[in-house]
Structures are given as C-alpha cells and as structure tokens.
Amino acid sequence: MSLLQKINDPADIRSLNIEELNQLAEEIRNYIAETMIQTGGHYGSSTGAVELALAVHKVFNTPRDKIIWDVGHQAYAHKIITGRREAFKTLRTHKGISGFLKRNESIYDVFGAGHASTSISAALGFAMARDLSGGNEKVVAIIGDGSMTGGLAFEGLNNAGALKTDMLVILNDNAMSIAGNVGALSQYLNKIMTSPFYFKAKDDIEELISQLNEKVLIDKRFPAAAKIGQAILQKATKLKEGVKNMILPSLLFEELGFTYYGPVNAHNLKELITILERIKPLRTPVLLHVRSSKGKGSDWALGDPERGHAAVKGVDPRTGDRVIETSPAKLSWTRIFSDTLIKLAEKDEKIVAFTAAMLSGTGLNRFAEKFPKRCFDVGIAEGHAVVSAAGMAANGYKPIVTIYSTFLQRAFDMIIHDVCIQNLPVVFAIDRGGIVGDDGETHQGAFDIGYLRMIPNMTVMTPRNDKELSAMLEFALQLRKPVALRFPRGPASIASSSLPIEFGKSEIIRDGTDAVIFSFGQLANFAIDAAEILDKDFNISAAVVNMRFVKPLDTETVIAYAKKTGRIVTFEESALQTGAGSAVLEALADSGVKVSARRIGIPDRFIEHGEQKIIREEIGLTSANLIETIKEMMVGEGAGK
Secondary structure, three states: OOOOOHOOOOOHOOOOHHHHHHHHHHHHHHHHHHHHHHHHHHHHHOOOOOHHHHHHHHHHOOOHHHHEEOOOOHHHHHHOOOOOOOOHHOOOOOOOOOOOOOOOOHHHHHHHEEOOOHHHHHHHHHHHHHHHHHOOOOOOEEOOOOOOHOHHHHHOOOOOOOOOOOOEEEEEEOOOOOOOOOHHHHHHHHHHOOOHHHHHHHHHHHHHHHHHHHHHHHHHHHHHHHHHHHHHHHHHHHHHHHHHHHHHOOOOHHHHEEEEEEEEEEHHHHHHHHHHHHOOOOEEEEEEEEOOOOOOHHOOOOOOOOHHHHEEOEEEOOEEEEEOOOOOOEEEEHHHHHHHHHHHHHOOOEEEEEEEOOOOOOOOOHHHHOOOOHEEEOOOOOOHHHHHHEEEEEEEEEEEEEEEEEHHHHHHHHHEEEEEEEEOOEEEEOOOEEEOOOOOOOEOOOHHHHHOOOOOEEEEOOOOOHHHHHHHHHHHHHHOOOOOEEOOHHHHHHOOOOOOOOOOOOOEEEEOOOOEEOOHHHHHHHHHHHHHHHHHHHOOEEEEOOOEEEEEHHHHHHHHHHHHHEEEEEEEEEEEOOHHHHHHHHHHHHHHOOOOOEEEEEEEOOOOOOOOHHHHHHHHHOOOHHHHHHHHHHOOOOOOO
C-alpha cells in the first residue's frame, strides 16, 4: 500500500519523518496528474505547493489552527490530505468536489475562495475574531505571488501590520523574484533575525550615520572638511541601503509591520518545517517568503509554466501529450474576438488592450505578440485596469478592457465612477458571460447584464454568432462611448451571414403569431430550434427575435410583438434578477401593454460546477424547456391548437 492510501486526515502525516514526507509528496504529485487527465484542472500551482501543504498541516494543529488558501489553485494537495483523497477523482465534475475552496465541502476549508488576493484580509478577520474571543489558535494565510499583484492583498497587509496581531502570511513565490538571496546566507539570516543582536546591529548602523550627518553639518564651516565628510556620509548611506537590501530583501514588508523570513525553498521539507516551527511561537505579524516551482514534477510544465498552469482533459500534464482522444476543438468565442481585435488594430493604431492577469485566457496573448506596446496586462488588479483604460480613453485612445465576467465584478465602482460618469469610450469585452462550467459558483458569468444595464451611458450588446461578435466589436469602437460586449465560453456559433448592426435594433429571425421568444446572445440558436419544433409538431407559431442589445432595448419591436402575440418568453444566459428579461418586462410595463410572460434564465442561486451542457439542462436553458413553456402558456389560456 502506498503512503497516500494511509492518509485520511492531517493527523496521519504528523508522525511521518522527512523521508516519508518526501515520498508522500511525489505520490501526491502523480495522483494529481493522473486525476487531471480525466478532469482537467489547475495543475501547475498545485503541484508547486505540495510540500508547502504537507509542511503547514504537519506543523500546525488543523483544523483548530486556521489555514486560509488564496484562490484555490494551490490547494489540491491540501484537499487530498484532508479526507478527500477518493473524492478528488471527481474534481470539477458535476456533483463532485470543487476545484476551489468551499466551506461546505470540508472543515479544513475555513474560507471559500475562487477570486484572488482575499486570503490576507480573511486571515486578519479570523485573527481579530480570535483575539476578541480570547483564543490562541494560529492563523495562516497562503498567497501566491500572482495574487500579490492585487491591491486587496496590500490593504490586508497594511491593516494587519498596524494592528500587530498574531498571524502568519506565507508568500508562495513561483514566478517573480521579490528578493535574490537564496540558500545558505538566507538560512543564516533567518536564524539571526530572531536575535536581539541583529536589531542592536541595525540600530548601531543607523546611529553611526546620524553622527556622521551631525559632523558634516558642523564641518561646513570648513569647506575641505565638509567635502570629505559629505563623501563619507554618502558612502555610509549607500552602505546602509546595500546592507539592508542584502540581508533584508523584505523592506516593504518590514515597513508594513511584518517580521520577514525567507526566501525559503518550498520543496525542501526539512527547511520548511524547521522555519515554520521557529515561527510558530511568535505572536506578531510574520511573513514567510517561500520559493516554489510551478509545475514541479513535470519537465514540460516547468519549461512552459503558462501552459502548465491548467491541465486539459485527456492530456497528461507531466508530458503535455494527449493520451485520450477527443473531438477536434471548434473555433471559440475567445479566438474570434482575438482575431477581430487584431484586424481592427492593424488599421487603427489608437486601439489598445487591457487585461488582468488573463492574457492567454482572454486571447490577448496573440494581440500582445503583434502589438507588444499596445497591450497591458496589469496583474490581478481589475479596478486598476479599468481606471487606466479610462485615462487612455480621455487622452484620445480606444481601449478594450478584456476581463472575464466574474472578475469584472471587482471593478464595478470604477466602471460607474471613472468610465460612465465621464462617458468615456472604453469597450468592455466580457469573456465567459453565462455558464462557464467546471470552475463553478465563483466563476459563472451570471451577473454582468444585471450590474451593467443599470448604469447610465452604458451600452450592452450580446452577439449570437461569430459574425455578430466581430461586427459588434467594430461597431463598439465606432460609438465612442462606454460599451459592454459580452460573449460566452466555448465553441462559437458560426453564421453564413449576418445583418449589419444598428444601434439599439434587434434582428427578427422568425415571424410568428402565437408567441414570441426574445432571445439574448447565443441562446437564439436554441430558440430557433424550439420554434421550428413548435410549428412542425404542435402547430404553434412562435416568433424568434435576436435582441442584440440589452441596452438600449429595442422597445419598438418588443411592444409590437407583445401586442401581436399576447405571449412572450425572454431567454437569457444570465441572472433573472435585474437581467435582460427584466428589461423587457419594464419596457412593457412602462408602455402599458399587458401580456402573458415567462422569463427563462439563471435562477436566483449560485450555480455549482459541471459541464456547460449539464448545467444548462439542469436550469432549463434548452430548446426543450422553451417548447414546454410555450405549450403550457397556450394550454393554460385555452389556446391549444
């Protein structure tokens, strides 16, 4: 039996020696890789944090001590050793375990996380609650260097340092170098920094420089002596800064009120456990900086950490080779957006693009290769991306802000305050609008239509196929005002032709007299199928209108078809509350038109993870549900044919 098969909770690893822990780490890496072939998932970060997960659970008394992981990309090993070893095989599958942290999944997931940069603030909240309750449990936040690009992380650090409460932040640095001192010197300094001799030496250097400064001021009566003294002072100051930078690669964290340790090799369990044991008794804010390799265990992932970040179903993440054959990938919405943007940017040098740490995911990696000076990846800082884009728009440029729907929520205030109030021509290309599938509640793009359509000066468009997406992007850039263009995840609908885009005008795809389906986005294709079946099998004449615009709404067409049919169904892949269907009902209420109405969309709950097709069937975003809904409306009114 492997060691992994014997691990049912963290208590089982606390009796293991270093050699056994190293063996367990390798078994976990292989288990993650084998699972990823079947399920996909975030491979690179989690395989880079295996030893870290083992070390914190060995040193700290979890779940009494609180371990708060940022995002969840790093936490697969944590899941496996906290009673979810067998359940891990269901990772990111419908009704299986989540790819992120969920409080209702395990007592060891003490704080849910799908978005980045939240762990430090959450950990501080736990520490403050502990202090008020008179507890003494340890609180640990584990945050990746990518998440440290988010401003929220520094808000948490700033407040924690000011409060001087007992908490540990582990900075898992797997890409950028915050400090260059690694190895024996760093280990030595970690030992001496807890000693009062270290602090006395630092104070002595500062006192020496202070005295030199006084001497220079006195000797200014004697120009020659002053010149020599000034030179000595400058050298001494440089020496002080050099010494600080050499032995304190953490000046920023120290100034924020944290005691800094590191960098430490995150794959050296003996070193990790030793430093954690040394830090554990401290009762002040501490930051431990560890250096890990994203994708450890796979030469392929190590060589290409961006591709190795996420494993694709059917591909062995250890080699990058496809081992399970799948159907050829169809052209995605993201690729169509990317291709169109590049073509438009070739003709207009004022077009620039922003994203927030999702260069490849949003398709902007290809744009960046062609226009490196016109593409800006700002890190996990969505609000900053929006305000920077607004600044460029105010200075004559045409910025495209390309961010997933779920992440754009973080910039809601900036969209209102910095873009729409000033009516600046920023185009929001909102990828992953609607059901995204395997990543679940934290990533479903359910809310963008609702929170965008309420904002004055904002235009909101929803393409139903590839040609509409391309035409709408070009149209949006010509409007010279705030525009949101939202499109879904996955393969795009390919159209043979498409009518030109007119501001605030819909497209009547199919006429009808008994009912009308007002559809938003790609769901129009399901609506067409439903209308054809209703006509052929049930002798019900249903019109289909591709609305195109959520705002401004084509109220003229809405009112005309409402009067003509007396029955309407709105069909959208977004939250029903404040969604596009609500906009249609508002227009009818304002006009005084009374109709029989139904809304089909994402219900008032958070949607769990699962394949898009399964989720759409579960919540009724299907042709079959449309057919049944309209049949019930007809029969319920005694209008069956």
